[in-house]
Amino acid sequence: MLSAEEVQQYHADGYLIKRQFFSREESQRLLEKSRSDKVLQESAIRRDDKDGRTTKLTVWNHPIDDLYGMFSRNKRLVTAVEQLMGEPVYHYHSKIMLKEPRVGGAWEWHQDYGYWYKNGCLYPLMLSAMIAIDRATTDNGCLQVLKGSHHVGRVNHGVTGGQVGADMQRVDAAVSRHELIHCELEQGDVLFLHCNTLHKSAANLSDNPRWSYIIAYNAVRNDPLWEHHHASYTPLKTVDGNAIMQWKEDTGSSDHQALIFNTDKDSGDRTED
Template identity: 50%
Template sequence: MSTPRLSTRTLTQDEILEFYRKGALTVRGLFNEEEVGLLQKAAKGDTTIASKIYGKEDASGGVAKLCLWNDLGDDFFSMFGRVARMVEAAETLLGGEEVYHYHSKLSIKEPYVGGAWEWHQDYGYWYNNGCLYPRMISCVIAIDRHTKENGCLQVVEGSHHLGRINHGITGQQAGADMERVQQVLKTSPPVHCELAPGDVLFTHCNTLHTSAPNPSPHPRWALIVCYNAKSNDPYKKHHHPQYTPLHKVTDNVLAEVGRESMVKLDDGSFLLPKTDHSHTGDT
């Protein structure tokens, strides 16, 4: 029996085909002004979030910051991972499969000092977590405006068709084999994915991507929700969860929770540097 659809926003056939062709799809205004305003306030004002942020050095010594958690509850942040318009879009782009929440994270580039994320595929290191297939997707929600100047994401369109590229350590991050990446870039230059607050960029887990440092006076924050297909349940326990049913909420719930009560994330759901092995390649 198919899961009933709860969202009023469904992807068009053209959007689905674009994702299959490019490995990336930007959906403009998936979250409205009120919702993203509440998200900006919550992300930048939550003391628990602030205490859990840590940095990862890039190859040049710049520091890109993140805050990462595994579990979804009834708090405002969790609603972005449970809301129907996000979950159902992810399921559609993964061929109609049921998905579960793999993890969420805030990606933070502070003005003037925010470091780069090196060239990589998410599956380049998720593979080591016991996920046999690349049936995984990342959904980048722009909290601030993302521009070339403040280090927006860059993707190589169609690179998900390359398959998984070997990854090693670049700075404190997992980076793709640059000899191979440089060959790819000769024929497929990167595309800058500039986003307005509330836009969402969906990326296939094998899509090559990077982002430059932020020398500008403008912050670049994003909430990234990652999903895995139920059929791709990891064969071994790791620092991200195995399959757990995801309970969707209707689209209207998001703003209601944000307006009424921003219940904080469970303190125990956060990953700390010593337990987050994904970006270090340490499995």
């Protein structure tokens, strides 16, 4: 359970870092699984930044009984998300970001709701939980946020290079008024991010990878107004907190490939982080 002070901090700042939310053993399972997951890596979409560097991401909508689902459906995580949101949520989509050493590109300034508003989500009752698979540092392109910038409200977004970015006139104004925070994370830390918080990440020019598992949640009452490639309301079936360590490799893992989709092909989407 998060404390009342942590919930208050999230609403004031637009983000919350919870250190060692997942144990070293749980985090190591996620690292080993993702590094060995050929389906995950071969299905990755490529996104170029304005300098031509490339970052890869793999996206899916529905959690199943694989290891990734044991994280996104984990009662510990879902409970924390619902505390921050103040209401029931469902799984909107998941993605794993693969920011490789030396070549991993930057992500331009944006808000997640800058995309999701266009998907038909009427209210900014959404957040992302970013789980650090690798250590995230300034050197390898950790997430940067403008503290409290979610109070600005939704900013218009347009295409920048191969990505969708926020209106830079608004961003520049926000930069002059809000503190820039480099969200350095250790393996197993979780960053909870309000969907209207302006954020970006720099290119990975280090020798170390920076992979992260990002799970987007939407309020049940914020079901999209129209059908889109991301999930409409589907009941979220949580699993016990110890499900990560109890999971076995052959449990549902063969179904994961069918859930991964290519956003270039399916929607022209340019997501994100």
